[in-house]
Amino acid sequence: MGVIISSDSACDLFPDLYKQYQIDIVPLYIGIEEESYRDVFEIGPDEVFKNYEKTRHLPKTSAPPPADFFAMFKKHVDNGDDVVHIAMNSKFSSSYQNASIAAQEFDNVYVVDTFTLSSAEGLLVLRAADMRDAGKSAKEIYDQIEIDKTKVQTNVLLDTLEFAYRGGRASMLQMFGANLLKLRPCLLLDTHGVLTVRKKFRGNYEQVCKEYIRFVLDQPNIDSERAFLSTTGMDQELFNSLKKMVQDSGVFQEVLTSRAGCSMTVHTGPNTLVLFYKEK
Numbered sequence: 001m002g003v004i005i006s007s008d009s010a011c012d013l014f015p016d017l018y019k020q021y022q023i024d025i026v027p028l029y030i031g032i033e034e035e036s037y038r039d040v041f042e043i044g045p046d047e048v049f050k051n052y053e054k055t056r057h058l059p060k061t062s063a064p065p066p067a068d069f070f071a072m073f074k075k076h077v078d079n080g081d082d083v084v085h086i087a088m089n090s091k092f093s094s095s096y097q098n099a100s101i102a103a104q105e106f107d108n109v110y111v112v113d114t115f116t117l118s119s120a121e122g123l124l125v126l127r128a129a130d131m132r133d134a135g136k137s138a139k140e141i142y143d144q145i146e147i148d149k150t151k152v153q154t155n156v157l158l159d160t161l162e163f164a165y166r167g168g169r170a171s172m173l174q175m176f177g178a179n180l181l182k183l184r185p186c187l188l189l190d191t192h193g194v195l196t197v198r199k200k201f202r203g204n205y206e207q208v209c210k211e212y213i214r215f216v217l218d219q220p221n222i223d224s225e226r227a228f229l230s231t232t233g234m235d236q237e238l239f240n241s242l243k244k245m246v247q248d249s250g251v252f253q254e255v256l257t258s259r260a261g262c263s264m265t266v267h268t269g270p271n272t273l274v275l276f277y278k279e280k
Helices: 045-055 066-078 095-103 120-134 137-148 162-166 172-181 204-217 236-249 262-268
Strands: 003-008 024-026 031-033 034-036 058-060 084-086 109-113 154-159 182-191 195-202 222-231 256-261 275-280
Touching: 003 120, 003 137, 031 045, 031 262, 045 262, 058 137, 066 084, 066 095, 084 095, 084 120, 084 137, 095 109, 095 162, 109 137, 109 262, 120 137, 120 256, 120 275, 154 195, 154 204, 182 204, 195 204, 204 236, 204 275, 222 236, 236 256
Parallel strands: 003 024, 003 084, 084 109, 222 256
Antiparallel strands: 031 034, 031 058, 154 182, 154 275, 182 195, 222 275
């Protein structure tokens, strides 16, 4: 009997980290022009941006139905394995609820509501994978992730409020004010799954990105084990320089990078940057 770690595609362990760490991914669905696609596996952020430029309409995101989770859980349970499934914020999606419905059919499937998303969720998935590889049981992993999820820090730097406005998360007045003043908000997603504005940066994009990195690195009580630098898509040379800033700071033992999938991209837009980490 083994332990399987799974997650939904909102964990953003892409392009290939989910393969490296042997994570089963249940994709969310992205609806574009009356067609539905599996996030990451059938559509990526670049297609989202191209469609938005053409139509000025954001794609719709939807959670996997319980049947998708049931099929994955059953495959592993029938093989004699336990499953720990790590789900995105239940306040943003019904992915957690649908996974929980499917898990009710089994005695050895554990579902965690992370109250977060993107590579913050990914940090918890990798933590679970580390514990699996260390020989921990599914119940031990579940119990520890329930603790660790209260320590993950998520500060999201937006280049624009346009996508948040189109998705109903920012008013026209907020968007107009930010654009007029050249403000770039940093949003805090707290450990209860609530999104608020934490800080506002002003200046050109490259300067703001570097100021944001310094701001996050200066936070107290950082767990040095691992960090994730993630983007929905930005200039690669700039992204590489920001990664070097984080690595050269010496704050973290390991700095991973990821390109966010459509689930994150649809709600935040291009040039979004996040340095995810966990507190001690």
